[in-house]
Amino acid sequence: MATRTSQAKQTGTPAAAQPKAHDFARPYTTVDVVIFTVLDDGLKVLLVQRPLNQGEPCPGKWALPGGFVDVELDSDLMACARRKLLEKTAVRSPYLEQLGSWGSATRDPRGWSATHAYFALIPAADLALAKGANAADVDWFQVDHLLQRPRLAFDHSEILQAAVERLRNKVEYTSLPAFLLAEPFTLPQLQKTYEIVLGRAVDKSGFRTRMLAADFLEEIGFVESPSNRPPMGYRLKDRSGPVIFPRTFSPRGGS
Amino acid sequence: MATRTSQAKQTGTPAAAQPKAHDFARPYTTVDVVIFTVLDDGLKVLLVQRPLNQGEPCPGKWALPGGFVDVELDSDLMACARRKLLEKTAVRSPYLEQLGSWGSATRDPRGWSATHAYFALIPAADLALAKGANAADVDWFQVDHLLQRPRLAFDHSEILQAAVERLRNKVEYTSLPAFLLAEPFTLPQLQKTYEIVLGRAVDKSGFRTRMLAADFLEEIGFVESPSNRPPMGYRLKDRSGPVIFPRTFSPRGGS
DNA sequence: GAAATAGTGTCTATGAGACACTATGCT
DNA sequence: AGCATAGTGTCTCATAGACACTATTTC
Known part of the structure; x- marks a missing residue:
């Protein structure tokens, strides 16, 4: 029981002479942020184009802004989400809410990974200042178009859909x-x-x-x-x- | 912007001669399940007592059932949650819903960890059969008592509180x-x-x-x-x- | 005064809450 | 018959939706 491969964390039985379970293979941990704004009479979401470098998954595809949790920089998941948001938009205090998590063996070709998804609401006006921070590979997309034909990297179309559902519901x-x-x-x-x-x-x-x-x-x-x-x-x-x-x-x- | 330490995954800038970001330190990934039932006219939750072994965090404290994601066994997060639930209750097809995730540098003394929390509803009647599977260090607790004085391991009191809120809300x-x-x-x-x-x-x-x-x-x-x-x-x-x-x-x- | 936008008044159908009632079986 | 539980009928009052109205500005 309670050991090895699987658990060890919350098991009742003494684990005896087993290697510590948490030395086993660990999934990647990432955070992705669905950033919404209303611009030109439409609901928009911010996307980032993935790099074309060799070895990068989904090269050239559009994706939600996000990336690996940095155990040095990020004190918790929310802080990590806020950091990602700040990097892309220069917005500091948006509305930010946890959306859910997606994790599986196959969602990222590099291996078992789990992403913690957040969604943010920011006023389009706050972005004028941020333009400088926005790289060429960042852009706003009409949500409706993205939902009609989902072509995002990884499982990001699914995450986007969940975010829009949650948003529309809560509204x-x-x-x-x-x-x-x-x-x-x-x-x-x-x-x-x-x-x-x-x-x-x-x-x-x-x-x-x-x-x-x-x-x-x-x-x-x-x-x-x-x-x-x-x-x-x-x-x-x-x-x-x-x-x-x-x-x-x-x-x-x-x- | 957009580089190094932190990301590399969804960054616009070519990562050039950097070590791959996903070779950096990875947080632990766990799943915890808040299992509810109604028993003796009260809302109950299933808890597991943590082992007393040396090196185990929160020894002797009561905790939510859960543990590390096993990249071999678990195809995705939900499957992991289902496995944990099956191990503790022998219930196969409960209502199971994702609750949210909690991750920080400090929630587990072993290091940066993120848990994906689920909550489950099971009929008390289904448990009779499962009694065999229930170890001595597993028991049902009255939710109200636990909320009044939160004494669970890790941040599990916080997770339990969120689960109860979500449940009461949805009901x-x-x-x-x-x-x-x-x-x-x-x-x-x-x-x-x-x-x-x-x-x-x-x-x-x-x-x-x-x-x-x-x-x-x-x-x-x-x-x-x-x-x-x-x-x-x-x-x-x-x-x-x-x-x-x-x-x-x-x-x-x-x- | 006309046009355009901001803001208010009013009418009505719906349906939830409250509670009194009827139905059916057991002893 | 009486009780306990299951199940139904009905009345009322709040309110959301619809839409017509008034108010304040610019030209």
């Missing part, structure tokens, strides 16, 4: 889209963001009632807009996470 | 508790299970309407009960996963 009952906007933002802007992510229109009146009832916005004064009546600007009362609404958005609650 | 809007019952079960039994997991009573009429409207149950004929009017027995139409209800349970939906 139905949380204030997540607010993290896709730079402050101050207006309610019409926020509504537009919801509509872009959800892929459908939502009623203005209901939307406003809902947002204000959730009590997560703070008025910041009127904001100048390209034309017409000046809208109220808002910021988040608490940037540490989204608010959860009591009910869902969908038109007919139907099962 | 509000899914048919998950059905996976805690052996078939056939009755609606009163199912209701009881909901109440135990949620920690509060739910209205009978509303409960039944809801369950039947969700159309995930199949009548299996009347079932003998200890007394009185015989209830209808049901089984799941689809054991592959829970149904999601359109709305939540909570009394006042209020925000």
Whole structure:
């Protein structure tokens, strides 16, 4: 029992004269980040083109930004994700949430590997500054196109799909889209963001009632807009996470 | 940017004459499983006592069942979780869902490690058979007690807490508790299970309407009960996963 | 004043919660 | 008959969706 090959960690039986289990072959440990933004009226995701070098897997294919956990640099998984994000976007404090993990013997040709996937939301406006940091092999892609024909490296298409599902789901009952906007933002802007992510229109009146009832916005004064009546600007009362609404958005609650 | 120590995997820059990044130090990769059941009118979780051997971390403490991924045995993470579950409970086809991952330099004294946590639901009835497989250092613990004073090995108290939160959350809007019952079960039994997991009573009429409207149950004929009017027995139409209800349970939906 | 956008009022159908009721079997 | 459990009917009130309305600015 409890030994060797498999476990040893949480086994009841004394392990006797076995080599320590944790000296056995270890899978690779990586972190990948699905970075979303709303740009040009569309939901976009950041991808990185894989190098063409010999020995690199999936050469030339587009992939999620990510890579190996660095046991020297990264104190934990989240820190590693934040580092990857910072390297690619120069954004420091995005919304960042763990998505799940994917691990198998075959997902990376180099051997058994497990990746810890995160997803991030960043305002497109924050990127202007970061342009310098963006290399030529980094670009934003329309999410819808990527879902229609999945061609990403490794199992990244699958991970992307899971991220979009999670995002779309949560948007139905949380204030997540607010993290896709730079402050101050207006309610019409926020509504537009919801509509872009959800892929459908939502009623203005209901939307406003809902947002204000959730009590997560703070008025910041009127904001100048390209034309017409000046809208109220808002910021988040608490940037540490989204608010959860009591009910869902969908038109007919139907099962 | 984008080089060395850290990545190399998804970096734009040709890695030139660097040692391959994946030859660097690798974290340990483990899987832990939070196994729930409902037993004696309480929500229980399965724990394993850690061995007392020298060199083993957290000797004598109770921990979630789990251990190192075995790159020979385990084709993927889920398979690893299923294996751990089978080893401890002899249950083959439980409800099994990924919970998240926890990884840091310090969570295991042996070094940088990342665990992939899963949670499982099994009917207590299925365990009778498994008793043989259960070693002396395995036992069921009342979840509420463990949450009140967290004393588990490693960061397992944190993982358990996350699992309970996820479970309680999902129970509000899914048919998950059905996976805690052996078939056939009755609606009163199912209701009881909901109440135990949620920690509060739910209205009978509303409960039944809801369950039947969700159309995930199949009548299996009347079932003998200890007394009185015989209830209808049901089984799941689809054991592959829970149904999601359109709305939540909570009394006042209020925000 | 017209146009365009921001923001509010109001009506209604739905459906969940609450609770009273009926049904069926056991002793 | 009486009790205990299984199962149903019904009333009400909150609210989400729909949509019509008002408000404030620019030209």
